[in-house]
Amino acid sequence: MFTWQAQACGMTQRRAFHETRSLFEGDEAPVQPLPAGKLPSYIADHRKRLRARFLEGGAAAMPDYELLELVLFRSIPRRDVKPLAHALLAQFGDFNRVLSAPPERLAEVRGVGEAVITDLKIVEAAAHRMARARVLQRHVISSWDAILDYCHTTMAHRETEQFRVLFLDRKNVLIADEEQATGTVDHVPVYPREVAKRALELNASALILVHNHPSGDPSPSQADIDMTRQIQAAGDALGLTLHDHLIIGKSSELSFRAQGYL
Known part of the structure; x- marks a missing residue:
């Protein structure tokens, strides 16, 4: 849900993600405490096999817990990390x-x-950076799937609401993506005047609003709908086009334009 102040203009959006597991259960290291000193061979061999499988098949060849083990190997080099994963x-x-x-x-x-x-957090930042690189300075219409992937990567699993604005130029090329506000589990403050001010600073011609629903349900509240209409009206007065408002849930997103709200 949004709160807003009737000032100059503003925006919002939401969406989500899902992972599959593959059947590789036979290569687990036994769960047992490790003795002090040299890493036991069964743990070293287990790590070697997991790394080899990753190099051969990539992430698709591994369930979540094994992919997480690969990250934890570097964090905890002297211990069996499977229980922690x-x-x-x-x-x-x-x-x-x-x-x-x-x-x-x-x-x-x-x-x-x-x-x-x-x-x-390094792995998370790398994922965000890579997803962002796929959409910045790209034409939004031809990169729409990448835009959705980026929004899901950065927002779908957050525990609090976040409000972002994607700023576009006259050719609908994404020139900036900025977080405008962070809120609570069911509310984020939105300030239309600040959104409008930033759009003018960037010489933007159009906007896409994005916010997430930590509950996982991307259905808009009446407050979301009212806010979007207020922002659209304010944008029209300033010559700014509101292309869409995306709400990001856990495993899906809702487009205001696709649903007829814009």
């Missing part, structure tokens, strides 16, 4: 939610220290 997935649900979990929530899981949190 399972604990993280049990706590947060899937690989994407583990990466996007707030550091303070990650720290609540036994066995997670600064090294683990840092490495998980």
Whole structure:
């Protein structure tokens, strides 16, 4: 849900993600405490096999817990990390939610220290950077699937609402993507005047609003609908086109334009 101030103009959007698992259950290292000193051969061999399988088949060849183990190998070089991988997935649900979990929530899981949190956040940042590179300076219409992927990657698994604005030039090329506000689990403040001011600073001609629904349901509230119409009217007065408002849920997104709200 949005709150807003009747000022100059503004925007919002939402969407989500899903992962599949493959059947590779036979190569797990036994769950047991490790002795001090040299890493036991069964753990070293397990790590070697997982790395080889990843190099041969990529992420599609591995279930979530094994992909997470590969990340944890670097964070915790002297311990069997399979139990920790399972604990993280049990706590947060899937690989994407583990990466996007707030550091303070990650720290609540036994066995997670600064090294683990840092490495998980590095992987998350790399994923965001790569997804963003696929859409910036690209024509929005021809890159629409990439836009949706980017929004899902950056917003679908957040535990609080986030409001972003995608700024486009006269040729509908994405020139900037900026977070305007972060809120609570069901509310984010939106300031139309600030959105309009930033659009003018960037010499933008059009906007796409994006916000996420942490509940997972991308259905718009009446407040979302009212806010979008207020922003559209304000944009019209300033010569700014509102192309769409995307709401990002856990596994799907809703387009205001596709649903007839714009």
